[in-house]
Amino acid sequence: MKKIFSLLVVIAGLAYAQDINIAGSSTVYPITLGMAEEFNIETGLDIAVASTGTGGGFKSFCAGETDISDASRPIKDSEREACAQNGLDNIIEIKVAWDALTVAVNPENDWATCMTYEQLAKIWQRDDAAKHTWVDYIEGAPNETINLYGPSTGSGTLDYFVEEVLGKVYGDKANHTANYFPSEEDDVLAENVGQDLYGMVYLGYAYYASDPSRLKALAIENEDGNCVLPSVEHIEDGTYPLSRPIFIYTDASIVASKPAVKQFIEFYLDPANRSIIGDTGYAELNDAEYNTSLETIDAIQ
Numbered sequence: 631m632k633k634i635f636s637l638l639v640v641i642a643g644l645a646y647a648q649d650i651n652i653a654g655s656s657t658v659y660p661i662t663l664g665m666a667e668e669f670n671i672e673t674g675l676d677i678a679v680a681s682t683g684t685g686g687g688f689k690s691f692c693a694g695e696t697d698i699s700d701a702s703r704p705i706k707d708s709e710r711e712a713c714a715q716n717g718l719d720n721i722i723e724i725k726v727a728w729d730a731l732t733v734a735v736n737p738e739n740d741w742a743t744c745m746t747y748e749q750l751a752k753i754w755q756r757d758d759a760a761k762h763t764w765v766d767y768i769e770g771a772p773n774e775t776i777n778l779y780g781p782s783t784g785s786g787t788l789d790y791f792v793e794e795v796l797g798k799v800y801g802d803k804a805n806h807t808a809n810y811f812p813s814e815e816d817d818v819l820a821e822n823v824g825q826d827l828y829g830m831v832y833l834g835y836a837y838y839a840s841d842p843s844r845l846k847a848l849a850i851e852n853e854d855g856n857c858v859l860p861s862v863e864h865i866e867d868g869t870y871p872l873s874r875p876i877f878i879y880t881d882a883s884i885v886a887s888k889p890a891v892k893q894f895i896e897f898y899l900d901p902a903n904r905s906i907i908g909d910t911g912y913a914e915l916n917d918a919e920y921n922t923s924l925e926t927i928d929a930i931q
Contacts (some may be wrong), residue, residue: 654687684786839911
């Protein structure tokens with residue numbers, strides 16, 4: 631996965647380009663970054679892309695500060711309401727790829743290979759009195775604290791993990807631990823765990839696939855009792871349990887009033903450019919799903 635910074639502004643606080651402004655999910659960020667680079671080469675139009683987390687992206691979008699919002703979860707009703715209050719009442723959801731949310735450890739960790747939902751939920755559930763050690767979960771593992779790294783509050787990846795993993799074990803009592811190192815920069819999380827023998831992180835698959843040598847991905851036990859590693863193949867065959875769709879969002883009024891935004895989304899969905907998705911490590915959708923979204927965008931005048 632390549633990151634090129636010549637055409638865009640990548641920042642915690644947004645700065646805006648003249649033509650198109652995008653912010654949101656760090657998971658979707660590598661795809662949008664790649665698309666923005668190629669679109670700039672083809673058209674000369676400038677795009678600002680910021681990795682601010684899904685929640686932060688929707689906040690900026692609903693405030694009218696951005697044209698497109700990257701998201702690793704569906705938009706919430708409360709976010710739709712906030713958008714509607716600012717005249718964005720025809721929100722368009724566009725599914726762009728499938729992610730295999732990856733749980734990973736230090737590459738020198740030779741005791742952890744596969745985790746269950748129950749194990750992950752117990753490790754990541756909020757319990758201020760608990761100190762989780764590796765030997766608590768894996769026989770023969772070191773009696774060392776599991777050092778946790780993960781996305782910041784407001785991240786769509788965190789929301790998904792809470793719903794999909796903690797929620798399936800704890801139900802409505804699911805509550806993500808605060809005893810971890812948070813960051814909205816997945817590369818920072820990966821680098822930290824790559825230097826921490828006792829670390830564990832969950833993050834978008836692209837940040838593992840971009841350099842598999844710096845992390846060791848754990849297999850996750852699926853409903854059939856099989857331990858399955860994250861991969862495009864296991865997304866496509868339906869065996870990896872932490873597979874999820876990822877999105878971009880805009881509003882019909884923005885597409886109608888800003889030709890550059892319409893042009894960019896059409897570029898994003900064009901079959902000729904979908905190799906960018908695979909280059910980042912994510913799995914493409916089927917043609918019918920892309921075509922449906924493209925028809926929706928094309929129909930806006």
